[in-house]
Amino acid sequence: MYAIGSPSDMFDKRVELIEEFTTALAEANACFQPGRPMMPPTIPYLEPSDLHKSLPAPPPLVVPFLSLGWTSKEGYTWLPVYVLDPYTVNPVLHHLGNKHAKGLHEVLSNPDNLRLVYIFGCHEIESRPNDAVKPWQGPEHxxxxxxxxKAVKKPIALDMLTQALNEAKNFDSTNKASRRLPFMNKEDIQYRGNPRPPVATSSIESKAATRRAGIQDSAEQRGKRAESLFWIKPANQAWWPVYVCDARTFPSNLHLLGT
Structure with missing residues (x-):
């Protein structure tokens, strides 16, 4: 009954709940792998070390080169970005000039801690600390x-967000061999033969390996209230699938979700 949406009138009143509930149900169904009762659960945005603080934490999440992400811009909302490979960006661009040259030099001088990002909407290229670039489709997406x-209410800022999202989505949906960032030419991006530093491994990419070394929970342990799936009904809400964490092993600071 709960799996088809209950009470049904909640979904009639709030149509957006249908998509949210469908996503929640899919995540709950994927929590435990069928036929593999010894594997740790798969919880969105939670690492094995988040569920069991005795496990080693994965490396900090760093958005890799040639990936979409998000960054902040003073006076505006967070905006979508494309993380450039600094070893391929020319210091002078055909349309955008050389305003990015200082940021490019900063990133090339400190590639382990900085990212060079193209900001959609405003069409600027700037350097950002690794932790100031958030992943596309991450927890805050x-x-x-x-x-x-939400405090940003200026029409110009909200219009820029709309434009930036459209540009990012169009770029992401275009064939990688032919796509171009707005106001950038093919000649603006050229590999110059510089040795590239090793790309930091993101926690998302290393998740599978970390899970294999995870806690070996038994099916009997999962039958207890902690570390199991349940349904709850918040006030004035529909019944919703949840995963009950074990407070004894749950850390106060989570790898992706923070505190």
Missing amino acids: AAFVKGFP
């Missing part, structure tokens, strides 16, 4: 799409 921080 839904909030960023709606406009974050």
Whole structure:
């Protein structure tokens, strides 16, 4: 009954709940792998070390080169970005000039801690600390799409977010062999033969290996209330699938979700 949406009138009143509930149900169904009762659960945005603090934490998440992401811009909401490979970006660009040259030099001088990002909407290229670039489709993605921080109400800022999202989506959906960032030419991006530093491994990429070394939970242990799936009904909400964490092994600071 709960799996088809209950009470049904909640979904009639709030149509957006249908998509949210469908996503929640799919995540709950994927939590435990069928036929593999010894494997740790798969919880969105939680690492094995988040569920069991005795496990080693994965390396910090760093958005890799040639990936979409998000960054902040003073006076505006967070905006979508494309993380450039600094070893391929020319110091003078055909349309955008050389305003990015200082940032490019900074990133090339400190590639382990900085990212060179193209900001959609405003068409600027700037250097950002690794932790100031958040992953596309990460934990904050839904909030960023709606406009974050919410205190930013200027029409020009909200219009830029709309334009930036359209540009990012169009870029992402275009064939990689032919796509171009707005106001950038093919000649603006050229590999110059510089040795590239090793790309930091993201926690998402290393998740499978970390899980294999995870806690070996038994099926009997999963039958207890902790570390099991349940249904809850918050006030004035539909019944919703949840995973009950074990407070004894749950850390106060999570790898992706923070505190």
